[in-house]
Amino acid sequence: MTAVVTDETFKAEVLEATGVAVLVDFWAEWCGPCRMLAPVIEAIGQKYGQVLKVVKLDTDANQGTALDYNITGIPCCILFKDGAEIARFVGFKPEAVLVAEIQNFVPLG
DSSP states (O other): OOEEOOTTTHIIIIITOOSSEEEEEEEOTTOHHHHHHHHHHHHHHHHHTTTEEEEEEETTTOHHHHHHTTOOSSSEEEEEETTEEEEEEESOOOHHHHHHHHHTTSOOO
16 A cells, blocks of 8 residues: 655655655545546556655645645646655556656656
8 A cells, every 4th residue: 555644754754765766646535536546656656666655645634745845736746856856747647657757757667
């Protein structure tokens, strides 16, 4: 299961992660496209967990982090490396498309 981060754990789990890129799925329970994306995110986490840390953040319960990163539409996935945002993907994307976009920034093997 994909790890869950909160406003309180975001810094330690995402920004201070070392040696691995982190994909954060910003989502909300009421969001239909977010629910469609959930199994895609889960599959990416399972397949590429050795080289990519995948976590989810509920924007309703963690509005501080959502505001910090100017999340105006969900689902929104942000790719972080060494504590910095390196890419942002908004909206539902099939697994193959999202993996291809991630590979532009992080080699997944």
